[in-house]
Amino acid sequence: MDHFLGAVERRAYVMAEVATKSPNDALDLVQEAMITFVQKYSEKPEEEWPPLFFRILQNKIRDWYRWNKVRNRWRVWFGGKSDRPDELLSAESFVDTSAKDPMDLLSVDGLGEILTEAIGALPLRQQQAFMMRVWEGLSVAETAKTMGCSQGSVKTHLSRAIRVLREKLENFDER
């Protein structure tokens, strides 16, 4: 169990941080996911641990989104400001715009930041589909179980996520 948690904790943290844009909230979510996981599933076979753990993590991220949505509504109603995550940061603050070929920008750290921010700006379901299917490499079936939806929904969310990311990259290239 120690080895498994040690192997997933960093990626889990990045997933949570991209989703919440808050290092403290991300750390809390990862810890909660770890505790829930070992309490409920430590006796399961090891090959079942990855989808189980990421399902718990994604559920906690989803709950965080819902809780923040309610909190922001209350704040707006009472005349306060919303804590909505910032929109995609301006590319000009990061990247050398003289490079025209997007592939050349791989050598520029700013592109990574742009793409990571773009993932964070995706709707939650598209973000989850991308993280689980593309980054973690789960199968469509495993991703569907992790997200609690059908395999068709996974493919739909993923294709939309890729389209949005491609459009953002093309928009950046046109600057």
Place this chain on the structure above:
Amino acid sequence: MNDKNRSGQNIQEMTSEALNRRVEALSVEILSELEKSRYAALSEESRYQNRQPGILFLGGAGGIIASVVMAVMLLIKPDNQAAFPEVDMELFELVAMTEELELYEEMDFYQWLEAQSVARKKSS
């Protein structure tokens, strides 16, 4: 179509690489916090495994907690004082139901896991 597929594949690779770089660039402070979280979870595991048997089960952990709270409030409430608020039965039922709701929501996932286990046993 081929260009779109290639472009789509490149986007996935580029984004995955960006996320991998983000993982590699995590600060010492964040890594330390993650390590603490891991140890906290592992200690929770050993504590959970060493729990005493024979606990009275009242329909799940939520039911246990709610029942204990109810019992304590009724036992310590003085007869001649109205200092303690009335027990909100709706809240009591909601707490008791929480664990059951999670079980129902996760039922299809448990069934899939079971099917995976059966399939593995058959293939081995």
